[in-house]
Amino acid sequence: MPVPPRLSVGEILNPRSIAVIGASEDLRKFGSRVLNNTIRGGFDGEIIPVNPKRSQIFGRPTVASIRHIDNPPDVAVIAVPRDYVPTIVEECAGHGVGCCVVITAGFGEIDAPGARIEQAMVDCAKSAGMRLIGPNCLGLLNTHAKLLLNSSPAMAVTPFRAGGIAHITQSGALLATVYNRGVDDHAYFSTSVSVGNQADLELADFIDYLADDPNTRVITLYVEGFRNPQRFIDAIRRCREAGKPVLMAKSGTTEQGARVTRSHTASLATPHRVLEAVCREEGILLVDDIRGLIQTAEFFSRYGQPTGDGICVVSGSGGAAALTADRMAERGLRLAGFSEPIRRRLEVIYEPTQLGNPMDSGALKEKSFTKIDDGGLSIAVEEPDVHALLIPITTGPSVGNTARCMADSVIAGAKPAVFVIMQGNADDGARDILNEKDLLCFETLEEGLRVLERWLSALRLPTAGKRPERPDGLPAPANSALLPTHPTEHEVKVLVDSYGLTSVKEFVVTDIDAAYGAADALGYPVVLKAVSRHLVHKSEAGAVKLGLNNREELHTAWQSIHQSVPELEGCIVAAMEDGEAELIFGILNDKEFGPMVLFGFGGLMAELIDDVKLIPAPASERRVRALLGELSLFPILSGVRGRPALDIDLVAAMISRLSWLAVDAKDWLLELDLNPVLIKQSGAIVVDARARTSTC
C-alpha cells in the first residue's frame, strides 16, 4: 500500500544527512569511493558511514547498521553485494530513510528474476513512503550543496565550481565522464543524477524538479529509452515554460526496431523520426555528441537565449577567416552586416576594400596595426546586428596580447563569444588569458561552429506552452466500435470525410450492372478498384484499373479484377481525378509518443527521396504550414516555373484536422494512409485510403 513520499526530489537532492551503507577505506570499492567523494566534496550535512566491522572510516565514526542511527538519514547510499541489497532496502524503509540510492547492479538490467527482486524493493519502499534512485547507478551530485554523492574516481581530480547545467543520465560512466570533461571545457554543473534502472524515481521526476530549481539554467539529458514518455513531455514543458533550454543526446537512434506495419505511413515514421518530431515540437535540442551537448549547454547557461543570428568573425589569419566563412555558409550561419556608423568607424583602421566580415585583422592599415590589437572588435561589438562573435586564433607574434585585447573588447561589449585556438601549445598564453577572463575557448573550429549553430537553432523552436486549439466543425470523437480491424477503403474515406477531408466521388458495387450505373452517374472515364480488407499494395496486385472510357473497358477491368484478386468483397467505381501535386497524409499511433501525423509528397519519385514530415497530433495549421515549407518539393505547392500556386492553406487545414482525428481515435486507430491526396489550384481530394485499428 503506497504512502506519500517522505521527501520531495528537491529534498533528496538537498539532503540534511547521508548514510553510506557498505562504506570502507578500500578505494577499489564503490562504497568507499562514494564516502570519500562525499567527504572531500565538502558536504556540510551529516555523513554517517555504515559498516558493522569497523569503528571508524576516513576518521568518521561508523554505525553497525541503519537501525543504529537515531534520526533516520534523508538519503542512504547502498553499495553492498547484490544479495544483501533487498534486506537493507527493507531496513531503510522500516527505519524511516527518505531515499535509497542503490549503486549495486545486477537486477532488472540482467534478467527476469532480477527484475522481480527490483520490483519487490520498489513496492517495499513505496509502502513506507521511501524513494529509490537506481539500482545500477553511479549516484548523483549537487554542486550548490557541495554534494558529490557518487562513486566516480573522477570527482577527486575535477576542479570544483558550481554552475547552471543540470545533467540527468542513463549512463553511469558517462555521468562522470561528462562532468569531468565539462569542467575541463569550462562548463559548470548544478546537478547531475545517474538514474540507473529507474526502478522508482525516473528521468521525468528529475526533469520536473529542475524546472523549479533556481540553480539550474539549462537541462541536459542522456537518454537510452523512456520509462514514461508522456510524463517526460509534461516535465519538459514545465522546463521550457520556466525559460530553461533542454538539450538531449539519445542513443539507439539508428536502430530500426522490427515493426510489422501495414501502412506506408508506419514504415516511414521510424522511431528516430518520431523522436525527432517530438523533440522539434517540444523545443528539445537533439544533440548527437555528448561533449557538444555540454559545451552548448554552457553557452546557454552563460548567455541565455539568442535574440538574433548575426555572427561577427575576427581572425588574424586570412586562411582561417576563409575556412570559417566556408564552414558557416555550409551550416547556414549568417555573417552579420555592419551598419553605416559602425562601418565608418572601422574604416579608420581598415582600408574600405579590406573591411568586411570576416574581419581579417592581418589586413589592418599598417600604421594602425600596433595600436589596434583587438582587430577592431571594440567597434564591431557595438553593431546591433552582431549577436555573437567567433574568433579563431592562429599562431603569430604577440598572440597572447591579441587574445587579451580581444577578450577585453568582448567583455566590454557584453556579447556572446566563442574563441577557437587552432594551434596546439604555441598559443603564447592565450588559453590561460581567456580562461582567467572566464571566456569560452574551444580547441577546434568545428566545436565552436557547432555550439553557435545549436545555440542559434533555438531561434527556430516553437514557442513554449502554445498548444493547438481544436478547429470548429469537427465531429465528437468516435468510439472504437466504428471500424473493424481492417476497414475497407470506403469506410476509411467516410471517417476522414467527417473531419472535412473530401474524397473522390465513388460507389461501392458488387455486380456489373451496378458498376455500369455508377459509371453513368459519375461520367466516363472512371476508375475501378477492388474492395478487399487484406490487400495492402493494390496497384501492384492489379487491383486498380485507371482511365476506363466506356462500358466495354469497364467490363474487361471488372473481369480482370474478379480473376486476380482473392477475398474480393466488391468493387469501387470512382471518378478519375487529377491534381497538380500528389501528396500522402497518414496517421501513426506511436507506442511511446502516441498519435502522430505524417505528410509529404507521394508518387514514386517523391518516395525515393523520402520527402515527408512528421508531427505529433494535434498539430496546428500554422505548424503544419511551416513544415510543408521545409519539404524539398515544396515549390511544387507554392508555384515554380510558371506552374500555379496550389491551395496550401487547404492542405494545412486538412492535415491539422486529420491530426485531431488521430487524437480523437488514439485508443483504437493504429495506422491510416491517405495516398494519394491530389492537390489542385483550388481544392484537394483524397483518392485512396487505408487504415488499421485495434478493434477485433
Next chain:
Amino acid sequence: MPVPPRLSVGEILNPRSIAVIGASEDLRKFGSRVLNNTIRGGFDGEIIPVNPKRSQIFGRPTVASIRHIDNPPDVAVIAVPRDYVPTIVEECAGHGVGCCVVITAGFGEIDAPGARIEQAMVDCAKSAGMRLIGPNCLGLLNTHAKLLLNSSPAMAVTPFRAGGIAHITQSGALLATVYNRGVDDHAYFSTSVSVGNQADLELADFIDYLADDPNTRVITLYVEGFRNPQRFIDAIRRCREAGKPVLMAKSGTTEQGARVTRSHTASLATPHRVLEAVCREEGILLVDDIRGLIQTAEFFSRYGQPTGDGICVVSGSGGAAALTADRMAERGLRLAGFSEPIRRRLEVIYEPTQLGNPMDSGALKEKSFTKIDDGGLSIAVEEPDVHALLIPITTGPSVGNTARCMADSVIAGAKPAVFVIMQGNADDGARDILNEKDLLCFETLEEGLRVLERWLSALRLPTAGKRPERPDGLPAPANSALLPTHPTEHEVKVLVDSYGLTSVKEFVVTDIDAAYGAADALGYPVVLKAVSRHLVHKSEAGAVKLGLNNREELHTAWQSIHQSVPELEGCIVAAMEDGEAELIFGILNDKEFGPMVLFGFGGLMAELIDDVKLIPAPASERRVRALLGELSLFPILSGVRGRPALDIDLVAAMISRLSWLAVDAKDWLLELDLNPVLIKQSGAIVVDARARTSTC
C-alpha cells in the same frame, strides 16, 4: 631570357647553405625569427646572416650583403622592407643564389603595381636560373634536414620530431598553426612550404617533388585557388601513382562566382561541384577541417591504405558504446563481424548474450573481469574482418591500467587503432600511456570517427593511373568552324548524333505545307517547336507545342508560335516520344579544369532535388555507371515496384561518348545541354538540345 634553374625543388628543400637577408636579433622582426628558428632547428649546413650594420647576430658572423659571400648560398631568405626587395632579388640572381624565399609582403596580393613589381622579380630570377618562393610567405620546413626556415614563433615551442606528412599551404599563418597543432595531435611532418603569392614556384612544383620524396608518405594541401590546374592534376597523379594519398582543404568552396550561363548544365556545375568531381576522380580526399586533415594524414602515414572496412569498437561504458554505434551507423561505418573461432574464444570471457561488437568490456563475466583488462581486445584483433579499432575510454577505476592493456593488445595485433579519451583530466594517466606507446588518441569521438571515415573513404577512390580509352567508332575531332556561337537545336543534335547519341526524328521547316508533310511522314501525334538561336527557355516562352493530333491542331500551334516567338528562324516538327525516365546530359567547359560532363535526372521534381552528377571528361563507361548508381532516383533506372529495368548500359555508353565530344570540342564548345533524354527499356533518345560555342 629564362635559363635552366640552378637547383631543383628537392635541392632547394635540402639546401647546403642558407643566407638570411634582413637578419637581426630583434625577435619582433621576421628576419630575426627566421634566423633564430633555422639555428635552433639544428640545420647542419651553413647559415649566414646578412646585415650591413652588425658584425655578428646570435653569435654568428654576418656579411654586409649577399655579394660578400664567396660561395653563393643555395637559398637566400629575404625579410627586408618591401621597397628594398627587388634590388636584393637582383643581387641574389646576379650572385648565383639558387632560390630566394621572399617573406616580405605587399606585392601582387595588394594591387596591380605590386603585381608588376612581382613579375619583374620573377623575370629577373628566371633570366639567371634562380627560383623564387613567395613573396608574402612564411617560409618552409624540412624536418628530415632539421630545417625550420620560417618566421613563426611556434617553431620554438613545438616539440621536434620528423614524420611522413608533407603540407603545402597558401596560408602562412596556417602553416605554423597546422604544424604546431599537428605535433600536439601526434602527427608528424616531413616537409611544409608556405607558397605565398606563387610568383614562381607554385603548388604543383612542390607536389611534383613530393611524389619522389622518400621521406613523405602522405601529402596534405591547403588551397585557396589554383595557379595552373592542369599541372596540379599532373602532379597529383604522380603522387597517387607513387602510392601516396593526397588530402586537400580548399577555402572559397561556398562562394558562387557571378557566372553568366545560358545552359542548365552550367548553372548546375558550380565551381565547388567541379572541384568535387575532379577530386573524386583524381583520388584527392577533400577535407573540410584543417585539423582533421592532418589527423587523417597521420593515420595514413602510420597505417597506409585501408584493406577493408570492418571496425571493432571496445568500451568500458555501455553508454559510450551505444553512442559510438549510432554515430557509426549515421556515417555508414561498418561494425566488423566475428568469425566462429574468434567468437568461441570471446565467449570464454563474455556471456553469449553480452558478446557483440561494440564490445562492452563492462559486461565481462564477473570472474574474468580482473584478468581481462583489455576487454578481450587481444582476441578481437585476430579477427580478419577487423581492419581498425575504435576505443572510446570513459572515467572509471583503473582506467590507466585498462588503457595500457588495450594498447598492448593493439600493438601486438598490429591493427590500426583510434583511441578516444572522452573525459577531461580524469584519465588516470591513460593519455600519457598511449602517448608513450606512440598510439593515436583523440579528444572527441567525432574526431576519431572522422579520421576513420576519411581513411576508409580511400577504399572507394578510383584506381590511380587508370585513364579512359577512346571508344571505337567516334568521329575525328571536329573543328571550331562547325557551329556558330548559338547553334540551333537541330545543329546540336546533328553534332551529338555523330557521337552516337540518337535524337528524336524531326524535320526543320519554314512553311506550313512543309510542316504538314513532315507530320505526315512522322505520323501523328507530333510536336512543334520554334527554331530560334536566342531563346533559352523554350517551354516557358510557349515555343513548344506537344501532342498535336492532326493538321488542324498543327496549324493552330504554328500560328501561336509565329505570333509569340521573336526572331523565329523556322520550326521543328518532331515525333512524340516517351520514355520511362527523363534524364539530362550536359557538357561544361570549366575555366580551371576543362571539359566536364554532367548527367542526372531531369524534369521538375528531379530539378528541385538536384539529382545530378558531374565528372571530368573523358569519362569511362565504368565510372559513369558507378556514378549513375549514386543518384537518388537511380531505382527508376534499375527498376523498382514492378517497373522495368531500363537500358543503363546504353545510358552509360552515351554519357561516356558525350564526354569524348567534350574533349574533342574543348577549344570551341563552352556549354551543351541535352534535356530531356528519354530512357526506355531498350534505347534512349535525345529530345531537346542546346549549346553555346566560343566561335563568333
